[in-house]
Amino acid sequence: MAQPNIRRLRIAVSGLGRMGARHANHFLHRTPKAELVAAFTPEERELAWARENLEPWGVKIYTDYDEMLKHEGLEAVCVATVTTVHAEQTIKAIEAGKHVLCEKPLSTKLDVVQQVLAAAKRQPHLKVMCGFSRRFDASYLSAYALTASGSIGRPTILRSQTCDKYDPSGFFVAYSEFSGGIFVDCNIHDIDLALWYFSADPTSTNKKKELPKVKSVVAVGVTALEPDLAKHGDVDNGVGVVEFYDGQIAYFYSSRMNPPGQHDSTEIIGTKGKLSVNANPTTGLLESHLSTGIHRDIPQTYYDRFEHAFVEEARQFTDAVLDDKAVPIDLESSMEAVRIGVALQESLRSGKKLWFDREGKRVDEDGQARARL
Amino acid sequence: MAQPNIRRLRIAVSGLGRMGARHANHFLHRTPKAELVAAFTPEERELAWARENLEPWGVKIYTDYDEMLKHEGLEAVCVATVTTVHAEQTIKAIEAGKHVLCEKPLSTKLDVVQQVLAAAKRQPHLKVMCGFSRRFDASYLSAYALTASGSIGRPTILRSQTCDKYDPSGFFVAYSEFSGGIFVDCNIHDIDLALWYFSADPTSTNKKKELPKVKSVVAVGVTALEPDLAKHGDVDNGVGVVEFYDGQIAYFYSSRMNPPGQHDSTEIIGTKGKLSVNANPTTGLLESHLSTGIHRDIPQTYYDRFEHAFVEEARQFTDAVLDDKAVPIDLESSMEAVRIGVALQESLRSGKKLWFDREGKRVDEDGQARARL
Amino acid sequence: MAQPNIRRLRIAVSGLGRMGARHANHFLHRTPKAELVAAFTPEERELAWARENLEPWGVKIYTDYDEMLKHEGLEAVCVATVTTVHAEQTIKAIEAGKHVLCEKPLSTKLDVVQQVLAAAKRQPHLKVMCGFSRRFDASYLSAYALTASGSIGRPTILRSQTCDKYDPSGFFVAYSEFSGGIFVDCNIHDIDLALWYFSADPTSTNKKKELPKVKSVVAVGVTALEPDLAKHGDVDNGVGVVEFYDGQIAYFYSSRMNPPGQHDSTEIIGTKGKLSVNANPTTGLLESHLSTGIHRDIPQTYYDRFEHAFVEEARQFTDAVLDDKAVPIDLESSMEAVRIGVALQESLRSGKKLWFDREGKRVDEDGQARARL
Amino acid sequence: MAQPNIRRLRIAVSGLGRMGARHANHFLHRTPKAELVAAFTPEERELAWARENLEPWGVKIYTDYDEMLKHEGLEAVCVATVTTVHAEQTIKAIEAGKHVLCEKPLSTKLDVVQQVLAAAKRQPHLKVMCGFSRRFDASYLSAYALTASGSIGRPTILRSQTCDKYDPSGFFVAYSEFSGGIFVDCNIHDIDLALWYFSADPTSTNKKKELPKVKSVVAVGVTALEPDLAKHGDVDNGVGVVEFYDGQIAYFYSSRMNPPGQHDSTEIIGTKGKLSVNANPTTGLLESHLSTGIHRDIPQTYYDRFEHAFVEEARQFTDAVLDDKAVPIDLESSMEAVRIGVALQESLRSGKKLWFDREGKRVDEDGQARARL
Structure with missing residues (x-):
């Protein structure tokens, strides 16, 4: 197939556990306007899955999150790791100039969530959303x-x-x-x-x-x-x-x-x-x-119960970035x-x-x- | 029709407002083992209803509660007046040796409810039940x-x-x-x-x-x-x-x-x-x-919603009295x-x-x- | 209880099998304006049931249908025997000047049904209805x-x-x-x-x-x-x-x-x-x-499924007779x-x-x- | 994105009316193992839609069905034109050595359907399925x-x-x-x-x-x-x-x-x-x-009602071809x-x-x- 002549969002997924693998699939196969270009996981089992299921589609696999952020042309990151690193990865991505869709919750600690908000406010042109799928x-x-x-x-x-x-x-x-x-x-x-x-x-x-x-x-x-x-x-x-x-x-x-x-x-x-x-x-x-x-x-x-909602979330986040409009869920609310x-x-x-x-x-x-x- | 040769519970209803009239009908027409023999109300409008709907069936109408309690052969009373007199009428009926089915609640005041329980305990052979229809x-x-x-x-x-x-x-x-x-x-x-x-x-x-x-x-x-x-x-x-x-x-x-x-x-x-x-x-x-x-x-x-439950309540109360078994809802619980x-x-x-x-x-x-x- | 000073329909039930016994109960206990005065069955087991459940309420039991039709003051009959005698009993009741509620169907044979209709037409003042409970x-x-x-x-x-x-x-x-x-x-x-x-x-x-x-x-x-x-x-x-x-x-x-x-x-x-x-x-x-x-x-x-419908059927039939109005289901339709x-x-x-x-x-x-x- | 290193089915859609456009979308965006490479329609309005929605994704648009069949590397055709040409297009595709998923019905005329079956039997290595979405x-x-x-x-x-x-x-x-x-x-x-x-x-x-x-x-x-x-x-x-x-x-x-x-x-x-x-x-x-x-x-x-069923149909047809297994619905049944x-x-x-x-x-x-x- 000829390379599509379409503006698509170049996104990476961080974390390929149960939900991360699903997010990867949603961006790879079910979000036409997104292009999954990279994925990160340090876990051996998840890596094996990625090599079989993502790499053949042209997705670059990283075992270092910071390296992944440097992937050429990368525009956005979907953070789907364990909750404890949601905030840190989100902040790093923001600081690297990436839009972020982060799995809920940003953190289980309020002060950490506040740090994420502060980081996002410093880069107001970036779309940062916490994914409340429902x-x-x-x-x-x-x-x-x-x-x-x-x-x-x-x-x-x-x-x-x-x-x-x-x-x-x-x-x-x-x-x-x-x-x-x-x-x-x-x-x-x-x-x-x-x-x-x-x-x-x-x-x-x-x-x-x-x-x-x-x-x-x-x-x-x-x-x-x-x-x-x-x-x-x-x-x-x-x-x-x-x-x-x-x-x-x-x-x-x-x-x-x-x-x-x-x-x-x-x-x-x-x-x-x-x-x-x-x-x-x-x-x-x-x-x-x-x-x-x-x-x-x-x-x-x-x-x-919510498979289709997750797919819709990926699409709406993608559209918000591509069309430079407000994300459907604002961070204050999250x-x-x-x-x-x-x-x-x-x-x-x-x-x-x-x-x-x-x-x-x-x-x-x-x-x-x-x-x- | 010949007079039934059946042991039936002779009951009176006190109060013929919205719920009282329904209780009267349930005992009169839908509880085969009960016989509605008397009803009390001081309200002119309820009296008119009673004269048209109860008296022709042989139900004696009273405008004085104490007089009604003296009705010959009366065995039980269904108290369905306004909540504020539930307790007083229930206690009077107990003291007159009548079984009582009282509309919920016995009272909105805990100390008053306790008085009802004390009265009931003094007459342990009587069945006293608060009607939680549900x-x-x-x-x-x-x-x-x-x-x-x-x-x-x-x-x-x-x-x-x-x-x-x-x-x-x-x-x-x-x-x-x-x-x-x-x-x-x-x-x-x-x-x-x-x-x-x-x-x-x-x-x-x-x-x-x-x-x-x-x-x-x-x-x-x-x-x-x-x-x-x-x-x-x-x-x-x-x-x-x-x-x-x-x-x-x-x-x-x-x-x-x-x-x-x-x-x-x-x-x-x-x-x-x-x-x-x-x-x-x-x-x-x-x-x-x-x-x-x-x-x-x-x-x-x-x-x-609960019409059939009210009828069933009347029947089960009647059975409990006739068969001298525990009422389905005990007063402590109420x-x-x-x-x-x-x-x-x-x-x-x-x-x-x-x-x-x-x-x-x-x-x-x-x-x-x-x-x- | 004093005898009710109420005009009630004096009715008999013919047949006390499964449905007949239910009809008897409906007229006896659940149709206030009806008075079950008689019942007929030739079956020994049904007779035993009737002696225990109907006789004590003053219902006269017959083992001869024709005798039952002569019961003093009888006004109506509910025919609930086996289908094969529905028509014959209905016609006899009509000819004896009784209103009839007959269990469906009047007959499984069209010419027999026509005979019932002819009999009913000869006594246009009588209410004759086939009971389609639904x-x-x-x-x-x-x-x-x-x-x-x-x-x-x-x-x-x-x-x-x-x-x-x-x-x-x-x-x-x-x-x-x-x-x-x-x-x-x-x-x-x-x-x-x-x-x-x-x-x-x-x-x-x-x-x-x-x-x-x-x-x-x-x-x-x-x-x-x-x-x-x-x-x-x-x-x-x-x-x-x-x-x-x-x-x-x-x-x-x-x-x-x-x-x-x-x-x-x-x-x-x-x-x-x-x-x-x-x-x-x-x-x-x-x-x-x-x-x-x-x-x-x-x-x-x-x-x-249809218990309440059967009771309502008994009530509407009773009302139609007492108020001399058309029965809810006409015989032509049946x-x-x-x-x-x-x-x-x-x-x-x-x-x-x-x-x-x-x-x-x-x-x-x-x-x-x-x-x- | 790098070109996927994945074996995907190269398919074309014929007809881009209401259902045809949907099929095109399903193969283009919702069937990971399929690659929509071509589409045919002679209708001006449908062409306009195709230029806006398919061409940018690298799909070649044809206004001549026979030309489309010659598209290089084409393996399969989804026939979604008006019913009257279903059979003719299906037969042509079969004769050109293409697998076919045809919208139901193959034809409204039995003899025409038989011709389709005969054509399919002559090419037993091809997968031919009539799409009963339900x-x-x-x-x-x-x-x-x-x-x-x-x-x-x-x-x-x-x-x-x-x-x-x-x-x-x-x-x-x-x-x-x-x-x-x-x-x-x-x-x-x-x-x-x-x-x-x-x-x-x-x-x-x-x-x-x-x-x-x-x-x-x-x-x-x-x-x-x-x-x-x-x-x-x-x-x-x-x-x-x-x-x-x-x-x-x-x-x-x-x-x-x-x-x-x-x-x-x-x-x-x-x-x-x-x-x-x-x-x-x-x-x-x-x-x-x-x-x-x-x-x-x-x-x-x-x-x-059946959107997801249509997508599943596209996926199962694709899998049947790629894995050379029987299609889920056989032509005899259709x-x-x-x-x-x-x-x-x-x-x-x-x-x-x-x-x-x-x-x-x-x-x-x-x-x-x-x-x-």
Whole structure:
């Protein structure tokens, strides 16, 4: 085939683990306007995969991240390594003048996220986005359009859950040391959705779509199947409630033990209606009518559920860079999601309800009480 | 027709308002083993209804509750007046030696409920039950049987909501002065379900089906449509979380503004499975496929949704009395539901998380912290 | 209780088998305006049931149908015996001056049905109705209201099925000798629905709600599980198509082998929309989320699915008699349903497509061809 | 990017109308192992589209089909022109030594389809497949796997429908002159599914997965919205029944007037269970709870519903060629689908039921009757 006479985004993927390999495939085969030119991994097993699956397509493989950043013509990086190096790699890429799509979360630590933001602000011409995949799912996008258009009045209450199929390997127990805990690892998606839908309030006179301001957070949890999680201050089932100033509430549930598979669902409840995403989960359109009743399956993993959203994320990021327009998720919002997730996890651990003033500063309950006078 | 040669329970209904009239009909026409012999109401409009609809069937109408209690042969009373006199009438009936089925709640005040329990304990041969109708719904009953049989392992998390269709008349605003607030008026059903399902834990070594013990409660809420509710410390949307000792959590949502109608749903989440009641609400089995999409209706009112449960409640109460067996809902549990509802409402008003020790005594956060050491 | 001072319909039930006992209960306990005064059965087992369940309520038991008809004050009879004596008992009751609610079908033989109609016409003051229970189901009633109000334009195509859970006892094999075959026994309900919905055509200029006129019928079938059905010219799975004059088509499926239970569903397809009844069957509002997927049950029997419709049928029949108004289902329509069912069964047996002229007379294909010129 | 060092199938697309443009995109951007090297269209508007959307990617555009076949290195052709030239182009491509994926149907005329098969047989090393997209849909594939594995016993009855959203432009009226009629244009998909699922019979001793043999077909229809269809012997709503030898029946419905959108559904009914595909249609996982009830959308077009199936079809065809394995749909089956569709359309027009012997020859009813003796 002749070389396409098309302006395509030259992108690299960093990290070729489970999600990294998928991102590589999405940019290589499912994002027509992107060209996967390089990939980085230091892992031998991932390298072997890359040699078989990427190299033949002309993708250059690197075992040194800094070297990869110097790849000729490289314009953008998709950071999909382990969470602990997300921030460092993102900052390095920004400093090398690359656009960045980083897997969520930027970091499980708020101060580290702030460093990423600071780096991004120093290079305002670069597109830097944290990939909250759920925002690119067709059903969530439709719900956003309906919310923004006023179909449900003022979005007031949001309920959202992230429930994974139980993984008996114990992976998530060990991982909880680095994951930031269930609210930062799982419910961060739900928190992000709350920020997204609440800031779409069509009744607001504020046209800037400002983020809602957290007033209080509180969380509880249990270790129903994996008591060892307690070592890291974590649980396998968590319930959290976030109260925002100006009359909006989001409440969340996350679980590591949903038997049939992945069940993530969300309700956006407004003064005139409710939008319900995935109340009635299913893999597809098939039901079996057997002597034991009617049966259906649900997606087994997060990727099974959101594969098309990940592809759409890659496309929208690519378009934003090529067309020099705002990325669909701004970094402030992603930082706020981490801040809320970290606060929920702290509330879980301490048993305390945490309070914030309108500027986002922690206040004690009495300060809060005074503020209300 | 010859007089039936059947032992039937001679019952009276007190209060013939919206629910009272329905109870009267259930005992008169839909509970074969009961005989509605009397009814009481002081309200002129209700009296007119009774003269037309009850008297011709041989039901004696009273305008004085105490007189009604003296009705010859009367064995039981269904108390369905306004909440504020539930307790007083129940106690009087008990003292007059009558079995009592009382509409929920016994009272919105915990000390008053305790008086009812004390009265009932003094007459242990009488059946006294608070009517939590949802427990008699076929789907909830099936969920209970599956929970008790171990299908979902240990019931660990319960999510439950009571969402009413918005009533623009403002009735519930005025009513909030007496209702005890949204957690006592609406979520009391959900609280009762939590007590019911959690005490069915098949993995418990405790065979007494003890009630789970509350450790903490916390609640928040907003007045999205009816700011006047704030006068009574109430809201039109509330979210509450109840943490129990020994690793169980229930979380609740209630709303007065659900546009399509009544949507009460519950999830009982266990270590091996989840039972979902009414995730996918519908009035019946009809869907309309029109140019605007696919449409279905949901029940408009609580009674539309639970009519058959109310009838079943009447039948099971009648059977319990006639067969001298335990009523399906014990009073201790109903009292506990009020205690939790009142605590949630207090948490909503104060903004504070409330703590309890295993004996049910309020402790402060530090006491709690010490208790955890 | 004092004897009610209420005008109630004094009715008897003939036959106390499975459905007869249910009808007896419906009139005794669930139809306030009816008074079950008598019941007839010659069967010893049914008699024993009646002595235990009916006699104590003051119901007089007869073992002679003619004697029962003479019961003092008797006004109406519900005929629920085996199909083979439906017609004879109905005619006798009419001739004795009683109103009659007869279980479907009046007979499996068209000439016998005609005799019933002739008898009824001789006593035009009596209410005589064949009980097609599905017409009294809430979802079907809503669909009717929507059809008649024009929501779906002109009802044009109707798809309807009656699928029973497989009964390994072989009962229905033996019964096929008398049942008239699967189209007369099962699909007769679906045929009745076609007549009902098509005659509700809101676009018709004919205000008499005339029945649609059959143009052709054709049917095929298989014996998938019970080859012995072939002895009686019957099958365990049948598909039939009925073409009406003026552009309406109904097509049917019936089965004796639906593993999860009873699945009867119907689509009324109009020029502007479709009404779908029970496309998504379920027993209630409960779903189980287990490691094997999501599961729900469906009703096990026809009665499980249509219990409330049977009760409503009893009430509407009672009201029609007491208020002297037309019964909800006219006999002409019920006769037409038998005619179509019998024709489908004949088509199944002969393999031939059968043709009718607008007056309902059989014509051969060539006559049909000529008629179309 | 370096030229991939990967063996990819060099394919061309013929016809760039609605479906052709989609096929071009699928091979260009969504089938990694294929390389779209050429495209043909004589239409000015389609050429303009191709210059903008294909040429920049290195795809050579032809306005002469024969020239395109000579494109250097071309290995395969996807024929997606108007139905009337499907066969001719397919034959030409075969004769030029190209593998062919042809849009359904090969032709609306059986003798023409036979010519295609003859051409294909002369070049047995070439892969020639007619694209019945529905076979590549994930839900239909799961249903196939369950059928073949014995989950539902012997597949005995199949119900399937193809219902399009009403297109008020009248396009399909004009198109009916060439479409072969509703059974050949729409229900051909459903017929193909019947052949597929029935030949998967796991109880069959025949391991060759032979196609089921048609015994009789019969069809009726109406012109509810578009009377002009009658000019071409066509209808806008059709019902057809196909009886196979050895106890299998398929029945079909097709409509051009489904108001909410595209609703294609299928039930495969076996002796031990039923598989239901799309009984409960929906676009995604979103439902709106508004004051008018609960609402959801369904796909608007066939492509909206089956987009991913088309992509999967392109991938599987590509893999079959590259790996030199059998294509997933064999031509005999596709020819049989046309034969049945044409017979149904003839039955619709003549009003007659048509009979076939086991060899597929038409017999008259009496011949049939004799055959049964």
